[in-house]
Amino acid sequence: MSILVNKNSRIVVQGLTGKEGMFHAEKMIEYGSKVVGGVTPGKAGQEVLGVPIFNTVGDAVKETGADVSVIFVPAAFAADAICEASEAGVKLVVAITEHIPARDMMLVKNFIAPRGTLLIGPNCPGIITPGECKVGIMPGYIHTPGKVGLISRSGTLTYEVVAQLTAAGLGQSTCIGIGGDPIKGLDFIDLLKMFAKDPQTEAVAMIGEIGGDAEEKAAAYIKANYQKPVFGFVAGLTAPPGKRMGHAGAIISGGKGKASDKIEAMEAAGITVIRALGEFGSSVANALKA
Amino acid sequence: MNVHEYQAKALFKQYGIPVPDGRLATTQAEALEAARELGGDAFVVKAQVHAGGRGKGGGVKVVKGAEAAGAAAKEILGMTLVTHQTGPEGKLVRRAWVEKATDIARELYLAVVLDRGNECYTLMASPAGGMDIEAVAAETPELIFTAQIKPGQPLWDFQARNLLFGCGVAGAGLRQGVGLLQGLARLAWEKDASLVEVNPLVVTAEGSLIALDAKINFDDSALKRHPDIAALEDPEETDPLERRAQGYGLNYIRLGGNVGTMVNGAGLAMATMDVIKMAGAEPANFLDVGGGASEEMVANGFEIILGDPNVKAILINIFGGILRCDVLASGVVGAAKKVKLNVPLVVRLEGTNVDEGRKILANSGLAFEVASSMSEAATKIAQVLKAA
Numbered sequence: 001m002s003i004l005v006n007k008n009s010r011i012v013v014q015g016l017t018g019k020e021g022m023f024h025a026e027k028m029i030e031y032g033s034k035v036v037g038g039v040t041p042g043k044a045g046q047e048v049l050g051v052p053i054f055n056t057v058g059d060a061v062k063e064t065g066a067d068v069s070v071i072f073v074p075a076a077f078a079a080d081a082i083c084e085a086s087e088a089g090v091k092l093v094v095a096i097t098e099h100i101p102a103r104d105m106m107l108v109k110n111f112i113a114p115r116g117t118l119l120i121g122p123n124c125p126g127i128i129t130p131g132e133c134k135v136g137i138m139p140g141y142i143h144t145p146g147k148v149g150l151i152s153r154s155g156t157l158t159y160e161v162v163a164q165l166t167a168a169g170l171g172q173s174t175c176i177g178i179g180g181d182p183i184k185g186l187d188f189i190d191l192l193k194m195f196a197k198d199p200q201t202e203a204v205a206m207i208g209e210i211g212g213d214a215e216e217k218a219a220a221y222i223k224a225n226y227q228k229p230v231f232g233f234v235a236g237l238t239a240p241p242g243k244r245m246g247h248a249g250a251i252i253s254g255g256k257g258k259a260s261d262k263i264e265a266m267e268a269a270g271i272t273v274i275r276a277l278g279e280f281g282s283s284v285a286n287a288l289k290a
Numbered sequence: 291m292n293v294h295e296y297q298a299k300a301l302f303k304q305y306g307i308p309v310p311d312g313r314l315a316t317t318q319a320e321a322l323e324a325a326r327e328l329g330g331d332a333f334v335v336k337a338q339v340h341a342g343g344r345g346k347g348g349g350v351k352v353v354k355g356a357e358a359a360g361a362a363a364k365e366i367l368g369m370t371l372v373t374h375q376t377g378p379e380g381k382l383v384r385r386a387w388v389e390k391a392t393d394i395a396r397e398l399y400l401a402v403v404l405d406r407g408n409e410c411y412t413l414m415a416s417p418a419g420g421m422d423i424e425a426v427a428a429e430t431p432e433l434i435f436t437a438q439i440k441p442g443q444p445l446w447d448f449q450a451r452n453l454l455f456g457c458g459v460a461g462a463g464l465r466q467g468v469g470l471l472q473g474l475a476r477l478a479w480e481k482d483a484s485l486v487e488v489n490p491l492v493v494t495a496e497g498s499l500i501a502l503d504a505k506i507n508f509d510d511s512a513l514k515r516h517p518d519i520a521a522l523e524d525p526e527e528t529d530p531l532e533r534r535a536q537g538y539g540l541n542y543i544r545l546g547g548n549v550g551t552m553v554n555g556a557g558l559a560m561a562t563m564d565v566i567k568m569a570g571a572e573p574a575n576f577l578d579v580g581g582g583a584s585e586e587m588v589a590n591g592f593e594i595i596l597g598d599p600n601v602k603a604i605l606i607n608i609f610g611g612i613l614r615c616d617v618l619a620s621g622v623v624g625a626a627k628k629v630k631l632n633v634p635l636v637v638r639l640e641g642t643n644v645d646e647g648r649k650i651l652a653n654s655g656l657a658f659e660v661a662s663s664m665s666e667a668a669t670k671i672a673q674v675l676k677a678a
Contacts, residue, residue: 075511101512102404103482106441109409139611139642154557156609160664163609163640180556182406209557212406235560238567239576242375246541246556246578248511249406254424259564276568277561278665 002129002174003149003194003201004092004118005068009133012057012066012090013038014073014081016048021072024096024137025049028070031140033133036064057081057088070126070135071095078122079104086117094135095121095185102248105183119185123247125155125177136177138162146171148284149195151188152207153180153214153247157235157277161207164281170288173201180209180247188218196228203229203288205280206271208262210236211250215262223269231284232266232273234259291508293522294338296387298504301481305473307488308466308500312389314338321363324388325356332391335362339381340527342505343373349383352391359388384526392500397490398457399423400471400501402439402478404485404509411439411478413471415453419490445475463497470499481519482512531597538590540579547572549671550595550604550633552588554579554613562607562664569668571675574601584613585621592625596633605671606637607664615639615647623654634659634674638667 011028015021016038026049029035037051037060044055054060057069069085071078071093078097085093093112100122112119120127126136130143138155142163148170152158158177165172176191178184188206195201208215215234222230237259239245241252252258263273274283293301299309313324325333333356337349344350349371351362363386372380397419405412416434418426427434435456437449450471451464459467470491478486487505494500513520525533535542541556545563549571553559556578563573575595579587595601608618622637638661639647651658659674661667 076514099511101482101515102484102509103441103479103512106409106411110441137611142611142641152557154555156553156555156611157557157561159609159611159641160558160561182404183409207557209560214406233561235557235564237564238573239560239563240543240545243543243576244510245543245560245576248509250556250560256424276665277565278663278668 001198001200002132003191003198004174004176005127005129005133005135007032007132008034009068009135010034010036010064010066011068011070011135012036012060012064014057014069014071014085016040016051016072017043017046017053018072022048024072027140028134031134033135036066057084057090061088061090066090068092068094068135071097073097075099079108082108082119083111086112086115090117092118092120093185094124094126095119096124096126096137098123100181102181102183105181109183120176121179121185123181124179125158127174127176129174130172138175138177142166143175144171147173147200147202148205149173149198149201149203150175150205150207151191152177153209154207154235157207160277161205161233161280165205165284168281168285170281170285173198180249182212182249187214189221192218192221192226196226201228203231203284205284206230206232208232208234209247209250210234210239210245210252210259211247211257213256216265219265219269219271222271229287230271231280231287232271233277233280234262234266234273291510291513291519291523292340292527293506293508294340294385294524295336295504296338296385297522298506299501301477301506302501302504305477307470307473307477308498309504310389310392310500310502312387315363315386315388316367316384318360318364318367321386321388322356322360325359328388328390330390331355333359334389334391335359335366336387336389337366337369337371337383338385338387339371339376339383340524341371341373341375341381343375344371347371347373349373363388381527392492392502393495394492395495396493398459398493399426400474400488400491402474402483402486405438408438410441411475413437413439413445413449413453413475415457417457423489439475439479445472459493459499461497463493463499467499481516482509483507484509531594534597535577535594538587538594540577540587540591540594542594543576544598545573545575547574548600548602549675550574550598550601552577552579552591552595552604552606554608558607558609562605565664565668566605566671569672571672574598585617585624588618588621589625589628592629592631596629596631601633603634603636603671603674605667606635607667608639608641610639610641610644610647614643615641616643616650619647619650623650623656626656631656636661636667636670636674638662638664
């Protein structure tokens with residue numbers, strides 16, 4: 001088992017004919033993901049990387065039975081692409097694109113909510129179930145199948161943690177990068193709930209960063225409801241207030257969103273917070289052995 | 291992106307939000323002329339910098355007479371204004387805003403914020419205006435009234451009235467206030483603002499409302515569709531190195547320490563700063579060269595880091611995913627030779643083709659310290675700093 005994606009997931013790539021889309025679609029196929037088609041309006045009939053291109057997501061779903069979409073289209077068109085996938089009935093949409101305006105994301109969330117579409121991202125590395133299916137831009141080879149579920153707001157920081165887990169002999173059930181934007185799809189709590197029900201997942205790693213209060217909310221949820229052990233890390237202990245640290249959502253503003261507050265809330269909820277990033281993998285391995 | 295008060299007030303006017311009459315001045319003579327044009331006998335002269343707390347820092351002066359307005363502008367222009375938001379180095383004041391003084395009966399607080407939790411814009415109002423709103427929220431949360439503006443919906447009249455009643459606004463001010471709040475909500479939505487703040491919103495002796503201050507932040511991701519807003523950017527307000535980095539497409543923020551950092555990815559960059567601090571050193575900057583950094587980006591990053599004279603050592607932490615470590619190592623070697631690196635450098639490479647990458651570094655003839663983990667990298671940085 002795993003959550004959200006597995007070896008049967010059928011993936012359509014929106015923006016497959018673009019530079020980014022083609023590069024990463026190829027890596028996904030190499031990993032073994034079932035990429036069944038691409039969508040680029042006006043380019044139907046072409047074949048790229050051995051898969052057919054469609055004009056619309058609707059056509060792609062009808063012809064290929066795709067149930068997952070991954071979005072590589074430029075920011076100005078990405079909100080539209082997410083809504084199109086949702087309208088076409090795609091169950092899971094993974095938006096890799098960064099710099100989508102927050103206002104567009106408000107409209108997107110409003111559009112997809114009644115359609116029941118699950119959204120990961122935007123501005124995220126995507127999702128991977130090691131050994132089965134990779135939907136996104138993460139380097140596949142650092143992952144290994146196993147029992148730790150991982151949820152993260154960051155990209156390369158996630159790779160760092162995954163590589164440490166793998167090195168410490170701990171595989172992963174599913175790893176999800178939820179993205180660094182203020183308004184986004186699935187959040188810590190949504191995914192914690194899914195990991196709770198997944199028998200393969202025995203522990204969850206939660207990688208947060210400054211900005212917003214998603215970590216605090218997740219901590220409150222874990223405190224009240226959670227049975228599986230959770231390990232945490234929060235980036236940005238030394239980040240100065242008022243400065244946007246790369247991600248659109250990573251900012252300490254008005255005294256809120258500080259790493260220290262998040263760590264405090266997480267520890268109070270029984271989460272094992274590892275402060276020294278270099279020791280994340282070994283700490284989790286030791287704790288799970290004990 | 292931030293704009294100056296005078297620019298925000300011009301936008302307020304476009305949206306029918308009343309502001310005091312004012313003029314921009316860059317010299318004493320201009321300020322004097324501005325005051326004469328405005329007429330009346332009481333003026334406020336305000337320093338235009340991107341920072342709050344200007345009043346406490348001496349950047350706002352209330353004066354009687356046009357001559358005094360000119361004199362106040364002379365004092366303010368060219369001063370280095372230090373407030374709790376500027377950092378100890380302060381900000382040079384290049385412009386002053388001269389406006390007619392307002393007859394204040396009461397001060398309210400008003401803001402439209404990008405509400406992450408509710409995924410919409412939320413309008414906030416409080417009768418406790420002119421104060422630090424975070425303190426109000428912490429100590430007297432019952433004095434903060436909010437209304438959510440759902441995407442595709444207007445701010446309804448009743449929502450605006452609820453907020454105004456909460457702030458004790460009645461009579462003529464009520465009707466005017468509904469329009470004012472709706473204008474503010476429309477401004478936020480139409481211009482992709484992430485924050486619009488009016489502190490204070492003043493109730494005058496006659497009972498009408500007027501925005502005495504104006505602060506707007508815009509969503510950087512949306513600037514492409516608002517050339518009018520993008521044109522308001524004041525490059526002088528950004529640190530010169532940060533400005534140069536922007537030109538290269540690098541995400542660089544200058545900090546106070548002496549360890550330059552170059553990392554791919556924002557989260558890992560923050561975590562690297564944290565690790566440096568835990569090892570007893572201070573990061574000089576945040577620098578994210580991007581998840582898929584190129585050789586050229588690395589070279590540009592070096593140049594920016596070394597442009598900061600405080601930098602005494604550099605830590606490069608790259609997790610090669612899509613970007614291969616051998617490509618990156620070549621970039622580092624090439625750049626280090628080009629920029630004549632004269633401070634110790636610790637490189638930590640991990641990921642795709644890491645062995646080839648480390649070999650390139652080892653054979654480069656340059657004095658690198660190579661670390662194989664985050665912890666080791668930080669320890670090595672602390673060591674080379676001590677040795678230096």
